[in-house]
Amino acid sequence: MSIQVFILSRLMVEKTYPYKLKKQMTEPIPLDELGGITESKLYYHFDALAKKGLIEPVEVIKEEHRPDKQVFEITTKGKEELPKKIYQLFKSANDINDIVIGLANLKYVDPEKVVALLNARLAEYKAHWDRIMNFENTSKRDRKSENLNELLVGYFTTKSDHTIYWLEEAIIQIEQGNL
Template sequence: MSRPLTPLALAVLRLLNEEPMHPYEMQQRIRDYSIDQVVKVAHGSLYHTVERLAGQGLIEPVETTREGRRPERTVYAITEQGRDEAYSRLREFLRHPAQEYPIFDMALSFLKMLPPEEAAQLLDRRTVRLEAQLAAHDTVLTNLAKQGLERVSVIELELCNARLRSELEFVNAVSEDIKNGRMTWRPHDRRNGENNDK
């Protein structure tokens, strides 16, 4: 194996572990199962990932069909090597916390660049968006539960919602602390020759 499986590659192998399918069907299932909520799926990246997995022998074409004037569709199946790699990578992801670099964490570390009033306003706007995301995720979870999916099939969405709730509570608290003067600073602004707060 030349390099570790990416999350998207693992998602493809997970889908093919259920049954053979073509990339368009994988794309549909990724949306239907809300996998795109936990795995970044950029335009064209799925097809590139499928090609790479096939080149590595982790999946293999089992059928090619054509309907009318549509382009050929190749159905892929997971190989034994692919199944072994998927299980190995999944175990690694579960066992070892990875160092991640969330953008919001970075933005908070630079908060002192802004005046406190502006920072509080921006955090308040973030809470509105977080509330909307949380409501949307709750709706998705409710709908998936109505479809009879087992909890283990939506556990990643539960974690996503728990993170959203936690972030929402934290952002609200920080915004309130700024507005009530419990958290203060003077922004550093070299344009005006200021170096107020290090």
């Protein structure tokens, strides 16, 4: 979903083709590597968006000794769907990684609605984590099992605290108009 939001948001700015978009993702930081986005994934999502009528090819660039490059632009339907896809990112977010593309494209959505979605998601996340932490396992464990349990509880507690902190920080930054 976030790859499609990324593609649609880039096409809101300019017509482009998958290879060019992939190159743009490497500078100034390697977003493609951080997000695990390969050229084949980009081509797949360009194709999927075209099949849904959200983007369309408008030009073919032919260069000698190079493959043809199909240039795409966003359609009216794509412009209507982009905010819905961004809201869906925020609605289904499990951590900050899931909303990075949405945060970068807040200009296409209502920030107050995003804050409401993130607050709801944060409340669900906290409630879920509280249920997990309040689960009492009364089974007898040996020392190695106990050590493993402590290690995992420590890891997941730290991860949960980190997620909660950054979701709250994102909400604050949106509310203050900083993003």
